[in-house]
Amino acid sequence: MNKTITSALIILLFTAGVAMAEGIVNDYPELESVSDFGGDLTIMHLLGHRAAYTSMEQLSFEKGDSNVLALTRAGRATAVGGHSTEQCIDAVIATSGCTIGNKNLIVIHSCSEKPLWFVFCNQNTMEATYLRANKTVLAEYLTRESTTTDKNALYNEFMTDNSVFEVSSKYNVDANDLIADPTPWNTMLGEIGPTDAMSIVYVANPLARWSPSGLIAGLQLHDHICPAVLCGYFFSEMVVEELPLQSPSDKYVNIATPPWCKDDTMTPMLGITNAVRMVSADIPEEMKQQLPSPPYGGGGGHGVGGAVIRWNKTTNSGDGIIMSFNKLEAIKLSDSGYLTATTGAQRGIEVLKIICWMTENPDEARKVHQIEKRFTVSEEELRQLFTTKENPLEILEILPEADSEAANDSGAQELVASPLSIPNVKLPDLNILPVASACDIVLSTDPNFQYFPAPPAEPEASGDIVTDYPMLGSLAEFSTRSSPDDLSIMNMLGFKACKVGMGLQEFEKNNPDMMVFTNAGYVASINGKSTEQCVDAIMDESGCTIGKNNLVMPRTSVNSRVWFAFLNTSNMDCIFLWVNNNVIEDYLARDDTENHYDLMREFVQVRGDVVFTTYKLNLDKDELINDPEQWAMIESHLGKKNAWMMAWGGNVLAKHQTPEFLAIVDEHTHICAGTLVGYHMVDVIRSELPTMGGRECAVTLGGDTLISVVPDCRNDAILALLDTTPGRKGYFSTKLSAEQINELAPEAKDATTIYIAWNKVEQHGEGIVLGFDTMKARELSGSDYENEPFWLCRLKCLTWMADHPDECKNLVKVIHRFEVNDFSEVQKLQSVNVNPLAELGLTNKSFVPAETADTHTDAETNDTHTESEAAATPFIPASACMAIVLVAALLLSRRQ
Ligand SMILES: [Zn+2]
Ligand SMILES: [Zn+2]
Incomplete structure (x- = not known):
């Protein structure tokens, strides 16, 4: 137009x-x-x-x-x-x-x-x-x-x-009152159900006592703060301290088996994408009894906190720790009658006691979490930990019973459980150097530009920052309820980002072409301080908000450097700002000892180019396709993941401000072909199944389960849109080995995803096995995965996929449909030691694929080429993004 x-x-x-x-x-x-x-x-x-x-x-x-x-x-x-x-x-x-x-x-x-x-x-x-x-x-x-x-x-x-x-x-909802007299609690359970009662009581009470930002990030994913969500917080603290990420090559991998509520806190805090960096399978009850700290009743949490590995993709090796929670001790110290409670309602109150104790005494609560074991892993061992039907608890020798078995296993013998002493190394900056280049900003001193390289005139000190600088009035009103003394360094950081970003884009507040991206929030931190106050400033200064779908907040880890990006969606010009941590760290440190007002006056005067390292880029898809040289520059300045986010995600979001796409970016940090496969799969799931959305941690009516046998970005999209979080046992993931794929019936070789909707009231569930015709999508999009650079073929494919929803939906294959009438059948599919596809009969040579509802797909499906492609690259579907390169590399190296 x-x-x-x-x-x-x-x-x-x-x-x-x-x-x-x-x-x-x-x-x-x-x-x-x-x-x-x-x-x-x-x-x-x-x-x-x-x-x-x-x-x-x-x-x-x-x-x-x-x-x-x-x-x-x-x-x-x-x-x-x-x-x-x-x-x-x-x-x-x-x-x-x-x-x-x-x-x-x-x-x-x-x-x-x-x-x-x-x-x-x-x-x-x-x-x-x-x-x-x-x-x-x-x-x-x-x-x-x-x-x-x-x-x-x-x-x-x-x-x-x-x-x-x-x-x-x-x-x-006061905990003390409810503990003294649980009648109102019972009333709530009856009126609004346990899930929502927990959402209120298990949020209001802990947050009134203790509200670290990482815990809020976990709460957002999990929907309440049960003791196990608190465990996830303490485990994450432990991981960050014991296994700090030391270089951009370091990534956390979560060996979640068996998953429980802790994973919903660890996922955001450690910046783990569930889709590709998590193994999670459930374990049978008798195996739980063998754990160092056995289960005591329901409610999630049975001691072993899973393992987290710091994997270095350059050295292809990892250090890991296995953590545990001493639940018995927590029950004792909180004076909770959890072990003797006879009804669910009663147990709810006894759990509340544990929550209150943990949040009133976080230092004591921290002590009931410990490291069980330290270990190192090689490439081969990591592959083994991911493999379907392998039990990570046996491989890591957590199950005492399994020792003799594991000894026969050559993989397990190589595993070295060694005490590690990792110095608490300060994270180096990412490899983004403010070197002069074509896209470096030459900061203007034009005073008509409302940004800080030309600092505002320094006014007389009135004792009130807003009187000194009336331009801060709106932010003070919005974020600090007009108490200007409460304006913080973080508020000012977001404010300055807007001044620089909007100034360079010549944007006024509420410009309809403006889209702001930032990882600031409850997780990304500067010197241990979370950055959610920046978000208030962005909303107030730019007018970009959640509701307008022009504020994108991808969730990165606690270790990631904070950045802001201002995109002009009409021409794809982008101003990208990296926060210069040393500058902000200095102000944060001085804020603890110096007069806040004087410091804020000083900070207002700091030039934008001191606070940020700024780049101006053009991300237009067609420009990039015509001039692929531009990519190297974007990637070198923004880093790989941010380049994907801005170039892949930016091009899709600028054209389609679809709320679901934004929800996917918030979860996965970018839009890739893989997440779009997930997006279209959700469409098919909704039309095929009586879906109820992911389960709750206290299961009441049932809920959905996503079981993945290929760690692939599509899982994050499904999880983002159907709320199947790992902590609430809505998501299980392992990876089929090449042999296991070979065993699949020809029609089932594309199978990646099992989705089950279980209705507890009716004791009935329906499930489907899904795959996607990756090769067809590549072909239709005109991308050349053989010859084009990694980012370019994907850029072509994913933008085509976003533009052609109907064609893409037809490429989703329903390979198998099944029914379950006993929850134990669902549990079996998500269990360790089981290959769920084999369990569903998909390895059987006489397997007959599900009838395709859409004749269009029949006509277009060419089994022979799909099959041979699947055999050639079973773990690297077109949809997979670079984040799974680790996994792919392992596989390839193994096959050679
Ligand atoms: Zn929970
Ligand atoms: Zn991706």
């Missing part, structure tokens, strides 16, 4: 939006802040606003009360009636004043299949509201919203319709 016409349309739409917004804002003036922050008002904004506004009335709190905690399952992956719900988040922020930077807005990982709710807790009174949307009613409003000619009337009707929330209740 002609650019002028596009702009005219945008202006027209914008004007129309303002006119509509004004109507409802006249009737409800409190909506003004929502439309200021979130843009043109929609039903989703009104929903989030109503939840927050009702809660403010019921819990008697004012906007910006820092003692109020907001939790929601709204988000990019949660849709109702085909409409995603991230705009609710903007409305919650604008109405309640709860923000990510203040750590009192918790966006829970969820999916469309799960209930959509909002929770607010006033931590002064420990009273909480719970509002669950009525999806049927909401879907009707959404349909009418897209057809009505009188939105104002519809919005007015919506604002007073009480049937919008099917449950709206208020509870006292």
